[in-house]
Amino acid sequence: MNDKKREIVVLGPAHPFRGGLASIMEMLARTFAKRGCDARIMTFTVQYPSLLFPGRSQRVATPPPSDLRIERCVNTVNPFNWWRVGRRLRRERPDFVLLKYWTPFMAPCFGTIARLARRNGHTRVLCQIDNVEPHEHHFVDRPFNRYFLRSVDGFVYMSEQVHGELRAYTDAPALFSPHPLFENFGDPVPRDAACAHLDLDPAMRYALFFGLIRDYKGLDILLDAWAQLRRAGRTGGRRLIVAGEFYTSAQPYLDRIARAGMEHEVVLHDRFVPDDEVKYYFSAADFVVQPYRTATQSGVTQIAYQFCVPMLVTDVGGLPEIVPDGRVGCVVKPDAAAVAAGIERMWVPGAGAGFRENMVVERRRFSWEEMCSRILELYDRVKA
Numbered sequence: 001m002n003d004k005k006r007e008i009v010v011l012g013p014a015h016p017f018r019g020g021l022a023s024i025m026e027m028l029a030r031t032f033a034k035r036g037c038d039a040r041i042m043t044f045t046v047q048y049p050s051l052l053f054p055g056r057s058q059r060v061a062t063p064p065p066s067d068l069r070i071e072r073c074v075n076t077v078n079p080f081n082w083w084r085v086g087r088r089l090r091r092e093r094p095d096f097v098l099l100k101y102w103t104p105f106m107a108p109c110f111g112t113i114a115r116l117a118r119r120n121g122h123t124r125v126l127c128q129i130d131n132v133e134p135h136e137h138h139f140v141d142r143p144f145n146r147y148f149l150r151s152v153d154g155f156v157y158m159s160e161q162v163h164g165e166l167r168a169y170t171d172a173p174a175l176f177s178p179h180p181l182f183e184n185f186g187d188p189v190p191r192d193a194a195c196a197h198l199d200l201d202p203a204m205r206y207a208l209f210f211g212l213i214r215d216y217k218g219l220d221i222l223l224d225a226w227a228q229l230r231r232a233g234r235t236g237g238r239r240l241i242v243a244g245e246f247y248t249s250a251q252p253y254l255d256r257i258a259r260a261g262m263e264h265e266v267v268l269h270d271r272f273v274p275d276d277e278v279k280y281y282f283s284a285a286d287f288v289v290q291p292y293r294t295a296t297q298s299g300v301t302q303i304a305y306q307f308c309v310p311m312l313v314t315d316v317g318g319l320p321e322i323v324p325d326g327r328v329g330c331v332v333k334p335d336a337a338a339v340a341a342g343i344e345r346m347w348v349p350g351a352g353a354g355f356r357e358n359m360v361v362e363r364r365r366f367s368w369e370e371m372c373s374r375i376l377e378l379y380d381r382v383k384a
Contacts, residue, residue: 006376007038009089011113012100014043014070018060018272019212020299021130023184025100028128028375029068031368040069042085048105049077060274076109086116093122096379099152102130104141107148114151124153124382126375130297132165136216145169153382156374158297159318173381177374178322179297181306181366185278188307194283200267204239207343208285208309210273211300213246218291218314219253224336225291227260229343235265238347240289243269243281282307287329287346287355291339295319305363310355312342328359 010029013022025041032039064070075081089097097117099110114125132149134141146169155174157163166174195202213219219242229235240262246253250270257266273281282288282303287310290300295317304311311329313319325331330345332338345351 006032006096006379007094008032008040009092009094009097010039010041011074011097011110012041012043013047014041014068015062015064016060016072017044017047018274020182021100021102023182023275024128024180024299026065026068026070027180027183027368028098028372030065031372033067035372040071042071042073044074044076045072045081046075046077062274074109074113076106079108079112082109082112083116086113089113089117089123090120093120095122095383096124096126096153098375099125099127100130101127101148103134104138104144104148107144111148111151114148118151118153124379125151126154126156126378126382127152128156128371128375129162129166130158132162132169136214154378156371156378159321161317162297173378175374175378177371178366179299179302180368180371181302181363182299183306183368185275185282185303185306187279188283189279191283194280197280198269198284200239200241200284204237205347206267206285207238207240207312207346208281208288209240209242209244209291210281210288210303211244211298212272213242213244213248213250213253215248216293216295218293218334220256221293221334221336221339222289222291223253223256223260223262223266225339225343226262226265227256228336228340230260230262230265234344239265239267241267241269241281241285243273245272246270278303279307282309285309286352287312289339289343290314290319291334292316292319293334297322302366305359305366308356308359308363310346310352310359312339312346314339324362328355328362 010025012025014025029039029041074085117123118125149169152172154172156177157174158179192202209222226240288304290313292314297318301322311323313323313331314334315331320331323329330342332342
């Protein structure tokens with residue numbers, strides 16, 4: 001079928017909701033539209049109830065993107081709404097609904113809408129899936145996952161770990177496509193300008209921990225690693241930037257910093273970083289550290305690729321698939337000693353320049369066009 005004849009509904013986070021998931025869904029819709037598809041987005045009136053949301057705000061105050069059709073019509077906690085949206089999609093008969101799945105919390109809503117939409121015998125339900133098993137577990141995860149995952153005709157996954165977990169629930173067709181680059185954060189800026197914008201001393205060298213702070217992301221491991229380097233006298237002229245909003249209690253991390261006497265070496269920007277600020281952090285940093293305890297894939301790696309900033313990651317989940325060790329950075333064990341050694345390796349004179357050159361080549365495999373092609377290939381498969 002020609003792309004121009006396909007009617008696609010992208011259902012998931014989008015403006016005014018903030019964060020990488022919304023950016024992904026918007027970029028997918030935008031790329032489908034550029035290919036000539038009739039693509040629109042259905043997003044949330046309510047994404048998370050305020051009591052369940054760990055951050056300060058779920059939304060951005062910026063105007064909606066003028067090149068996208070975004071309708072707010074899905075309430076994730078209202079079953080009557082799920083029924084209405086599902087019945088509406090059944091009537092409207094798009095060729096396929098593309099859902100984004102990252103947490104079992106969404107399963108009752110998405111699973112109900114999917115089941116109703118498919119009843120017209122025409123609409124297929126596809127899913128671009130981030131996680132199957134969540135990083136923080138709850139007793140409802142497995143039944144919720146079963147309910148949603150068995151309502152889907154086909155999946156596009158971004159790491160082999162997710163693929164393996166998916167197979168425990170369903171044998172629906174599944175295709176691999178790596179996480180594309182984030183192209184909505186602008187271009188790099190000169191390092192001095194980035195430091196000036198962030199009120200950083202340009203004479204210092206900076207490592208960067210970036211993104212929402214949750215316990216599984218291992219910031220405590222990184223702080224312990226930095227403390228080891230400090231005791232060894234290896235942090236002179238170097239600083240660690242921690243930029244992101246805490247989605248867990250900040251106090252244990254602040255206590256760790258204080259106990260190690262690192263208040264002047266850890267630059268803590270405890271807030272959500274809006275899209276137009278991201279470029280300054282990645283332009284100021286020598287490299288990014290992702291000391292995760294668990295992972296599937298990470299949007300932070302794709303931001304790093306977008307700005308050609310080398311990475312130090314742990315060998316968990318799909319991170320080693322995306323960050324080849326010794327080519328665009330380092331892959332280490334998720335413990336403080338290994339991360340400390342990795343930091344030293346990242347700052348070996350000349351290493352950063354080589355990593356950045358290799359990133360220019362590696363990043364070519366991460367494109368929105370490629371992911372959309374895989375989704376359309378998946379649709380053709382399940383339609384047949």
